[in-house]
Amino acid sequence: SLADRLDQETAREIMASQWVGAGWVASERLADALGLEGGGVDALATVFALHPALPPGFERSVDVDADRGRVRLEMTPLVGGLLDPANPGWLGLLARGERGGIEAMAHAVDRRAQLADMAVREANVVIELAVDESAEPAPEPPELAFMRLSGTVSWVFDATAGTSAKA
Numbered sequence: 001s002l003a004d005r006l007d008q009e010t011a012r013e014i015m016a017s018q019w020v021g022a023g024w025v026a027s028e029r030l031a032d033a034l035g036l037e038g039g040g041v042d043a044l045a046t047v048f049a050l051h052p053a054l055p056p057g058f059e060r061s062v063d064v065d066a067d068r069g070r071v072r073l074e075m076t077p078l079v080g081g082l083l084d085p086a087n088p089g090w091l092g093l094l095a096r097g098e099r100g101g102i103e104a105m106a107h108a109v110d111r112r113a114q115l116a117d118m119a120v121r122e123a124n125v126v127i128e129l130a131v132d133e134s135a136e137p138a139p140e141p142p143e144l145a146f147m148r149l150s151g152t153v154s155w156v157f158d159a160t161a162g163t164s165a166k167a
Contacts, residue, residue, distance in 0.1 A: 012093070019090050019101030021147035023053040024140075027108035039110025041131050044071045047109050048129075053101060055091040057082050058125075070116065073127040083122055095120060102127055104141055111137030 006014075027047050030036075036043035041064050048054070048071065049062045058075040065072070075094075077083055083095045093101060097120045106113035112135040117128040 015089060016093055016098055016100050017143045019053065019093055019098070020104040020141050021143035023051070023101040023105040024108040024144050025147050026051060026053050027105045031109050036109065039112065039131065041066055041069055041071050041129075044106060044109050044113060044129055044131065045073075048073045048105070048127075051105055053090065053105060055082070055089075055094055057091075069131045069133070071129040073125075073129070075125040075127075076123070083120060083125065094125060100141075103138075104143075107138040107141075113138075 030047045030050060031043060034046060036046060045062045045064045049060055054060070054075065057078050059078060061074040061076070063072045063074075064070075081087075082091065085092060085096045087095055090101065097118060099115055099118055102118060103115045106115060106129050110131055112131050112133065114130045114132060114135065115127070116130040117126070119126045
């Protein structure tokens, strides 16, 4: 709908900014929910295996090389056409090799994480992340400030509250 109201380039820029902000927040929430404090390659692998800001329709394979401080995520489409760069939304961003959302997802888990490589082919997407213990922590992206204005970011399930089902 953005492309219908704006030019395609502006719509893609807005979607890329949204992917950065939402991806960061989802990573933070996943890491917190799973008790993954302190970052590192194992935390990155766990979060990327489950991350909701990566488009559906892909089989995910995540490998950790702890000795080298690297995580390799391979996403293989379950049907043809998913990696068509003309696709809209976050799927199109992934298919075009947009790195911002992926970097934000990684930085929210470990500020020292780096997107070492990202290769998009018709058959798959391969993302390689590295954690450099001596690297300066990445700053929060400006898109995150906008996301933090939303009540959605601070909303949590209350598992202690009783629930009742109505028939």
